[in-house]
Amino acid sequence: MDIFHIEEEIILKSWDDIIHRPCYKSPVEPNKYHFIHISAFYSLKGESAHCGVSDCLKEHNRGFLVNTADKNETNLCEDCVQRFFNVSFEKQKKILQDNSVIRKQKIRLNKVLEQNSIREQVNELKQAYQGANWLYHVLTSFCDTYPMELLSTLKELATNKEQSTALSERIENECNQSQRDEIEKLQGLNIFVLDIREELILKILKPLIALEKLTVETDENPSLTRYCKWADGLDEQFSLVEELIEEGQLFFAPFNLERLKSIPLSKSNTHLVQSLNWNINKAAKK
Secondary structure (H helix, E strand, O other), X not given: OOOOOOOOOOOOOOHHHHHOOOOEOOOEOOOOOOEEEEEEEEEOOOOOEEOOEOOOOOEEOEEXXXXXXXXXXXXXXXXXXXXXXXXXXXXXXXXXXXXHHHHHHHHHHHHHHOOOHXXXXXXXXXXXXXXXXXXXXXXXXXXXXXXXXXXXXXHHHHHHOOOOHHHHHHHHHHOOHHHHHHHXXXXXXXHHOOOHHHHHHHHHHHHHHHHHHHOOOOOOOOOOHHHHHHHHOHHHHHHHHHHHHHHHHHHOOHHHHHHHHHOOOOHHHHHHHHHOOOOHHXXXXX
């Protein structure tokens, strides 16, 4: 599996850290060396550095380590960074700090990419007996078969059962105690609020596929914050999917489906729900 390439993180805390780097050269003549990349910044306390450019050599405390076209390194003071790269110390420091954050994000995400467990978990949840695939097909068939009035009521019961005054009054006025008890016992209603395909595929698998594509793109600094949030929430998201599948199993249990006949609907829809001979096994095989 492709992973992000991790650049070396260079931390310069002293003048010795600069001059003892293997490819460091100073002084260098600006007309002979082409400065191509700023790789690190330094801000020394209690000591001074000397600019690596031969026509400057200025003593300073803040500057940058830069790469040359011949794969060597030298250091530039603030004035020479402005001269050769047309950028201020503070602006370039911010760029390097942002790059350091992205580097840490890449390291975090590589740990995710190096595992095969995410795809395996997705496939297991999809293909399991009465798993995600089963729930998707059965629920789709159920919604295509039963009247919209029932589906809307089930969603209302799931989202605001206690707050829905109109529904509560209808149950109170049109149902006997036995029917009210059956409605109260209804299980698995969250499958009408959360979409199993969205929770499993769109929120787990698709971000993984998109992240894998980012590892081979030429953009060195992609926006990775949302992928880190995705990675941090994976365990919770998988738990939500597992709970949703369990809710589906509870809802489509024969004794729970029988409770639907107690829900107050229009006369025609009540008759339809009570007379329907919906085959869950046939729906699951689609």
